[in-house]
Amino acid sequence: MSVTSFYTGAPRHMVAVDCIIFGFENGQLKLLIVKRLPAPYHGAWSLMGGFVHDGESLNDAAARVLQVNTGLDNIYMDQLHCYGDVNRDTGGRVISVAYYALIRISEHLPQLSAEYDAHWLTLQEIPDLIFDHGQMITDALMKLRDKAHFHPIGFELLPEKFSLPQLRNLYEEIYQRPLDKRNFRKKILAMDILEKLDEKDKSTSKKGANLYRFDKSKYGELMQRGMVFEI
Amino acid sequence: MSVTSFYTGAPRHMVAVDCIIFGFENGQLKLLIVKRLPAPYHGAWSLMGGFVHDGESLNDAAARVLQVNTGLDNIYMDQLHCYGDVNRDTGGRVISVAYYALIRISEHLPQLSAEYDAHWLTLQEIPDLIFDHGQMITDALMKLRDKAHFHPIGFELLPEKFSLPQLRNLYEEIYQRPLDKRNFRKKILAMDILEKLDEKDKSTSKKGANLYRFDKSKYGELMQRGMVFEI
The missing domain is CATH 1.10.10.10 (Winged helix-like DNA-binding domain superfamily/Winged helix DNA-binding domain)
Incomplete structure (x- = not known):
């Protein structure tokens, strides 16, 4: 088998990045959650996300999604986990790489994208989210706890x-x-x-x-x- | 935009799983490394891996790659990280989700696939590997250290x-x-x-x-x- 035919025969998949964005304001840990304005899923609550482009690394895709939707760059981001259940996205088979980001709400006044109706919500205020986004938040919170215990990432907030x-x-x-x-x-x-x-x-x-x-x-x-x- | 056209317009990517397989034998931590027999990359040293199929979750793909190549199932596996640099695979843009597995060498006599020339090698014996597989091993070792410190996963080995x-x-x-x-x-x-x-x-x-x-x-x-x- 040639190198070319080896790759030609491989299945292709849609790959997305989803961003779990933590902030700290008025003594409360908050998450940036959006009410989707564009179709499809208009009106549904979700994390900020987007498809990974050709010629774009996963890290770059996550940074782009954050930048486009909030106006922020140079933000602390780290990969959380790759979610790959076949039916996790109800619209088609999409593999999602989740990233978590830590933002200083007090310093940056996010220029939130008009495409999204974005809200900083406390853990208690978060509504039901589409797909497995609720699970992603649970996992991100565990990771933040583990990481903040031994690394000085809390200061990013x-x-x-x-x-x-x-x-x-x-x-x-x-x-x-x-x-x-x-x-x-x-x-x-x-x-x-x-x-x-x-x-x-x-x-x-x-x-x-x-x-x-x-x-x-x-x-x-x-x-x-x-x-x-x-x- | 309809749900259908939203997904139709999304880029498609090849997605692979690669398995970092740890074992413990004669007082030494070892890794199952293969010399590739099939084309392409004949003769190159690498981790065991394979493309993710349609209708197959990432976890199932990792379990399949392990089962097909070693005859083993019901093995401790956990996701390590998703590697997504554009040029990480020299043959094409492939996103790889790495998993690490812990195997009892003493109990299971692996029925190693004839497709691969597999070897249990100590950390010191591991040769240069293709793509970013060397980095995956470095990352897996760090993860194994962190995890073994607070979870009783060592007993799996x-x-x-x-x-x-x-x-x-x-x-x-x-x-x-x-x-x-x-x-x-x-x-x-x-x-x-x-x-x-x-x-x-x-x-x-x-x-x-x-x-x-x-x-x-x-x-x-x-x-x-x-x-x-x-x-």
Whole structure:
């Protein structure tokens, strides 16, 4: 068999990317969910997605879908899982590669595409979604929990300057359970990866809470010393 | 746009599955690597793989590739990652979903397909492989390490009855570093997930080493008590 005929005989499939987009706002973990305006599936709730083009890598397709629909680029994205059940898409056999993205809602005011009616919804507010998109969100939340435990990706969801209560609040949302205030403070400060700023957040108390910034170079030093990031 | 025309306009892609197959033999972690006999790529070293058929899920395709080429089924398999760079396959644009599988070499004598010249090779023995198959192995090893740390999947690689030195040896191979004998023994026995048998392995010493069996129901109890498996 020649190389050409080997490939010519192979079945072809539609391949899509779907994006699970996490944000953090007003102390709550949120997801960017859209009500589809274009046909088909007009009015259905879903994740943002699109077909993978010829001559386009999967990572590029995911970045394009995010950029076209929100105006954002240079966003933290990672592959979640490839979903390949034959009947997962009711309109035809589509294999979907899911990506999750972490967005700072406070910094970027997304220029949301007019094609979609997009909403930031809390986990509790998410309606039934088309296809297996609900399962994708469940899986993404598990992955976010696992990853945030040992990697400093939580900071991708916070504004550049944040208070320790804000940081703890974010982890409480990711883990969906309360964390002890004193232990959390002790643990995070012991890692020495935050830079304390001469500013205070006075939105929650008169005295105010110190603001901090995540210090990438200090985090690099922590890793070099063979220490483990763990929250 | 109708549902039909929405899908008709979508690009079609070849999709493959590739299998990273781990085994454990004579105290060494091994991988099942094949020298391709069929054209094209005759004589090239690669992972076992194949195209995803119409009407076949990704999981089913991976199980089929494993079954056809080794005669094995009911094997522990899990999805690793979906590889989608445009030029990863030199013969055409193929998106590949990689799966890793764990096999008990001692129990199953694989009926290896005549289509492939298959070899169990140690990590050190693996030659250069076609496409991005070398990267897939690197990624699979990282995933195996992460997963074996908190999930009892290591037992999938051992014979049903094993000694503690054998179990430690397996983890040393997975982590590629020596583990302290006494600490390992203490840690694994403290979890109370092994059943001690009235048999000994006398292959390595006159006195012999006690044989154990992994106890799934005890592991279930450990999980129910909210305890963590960690080796």
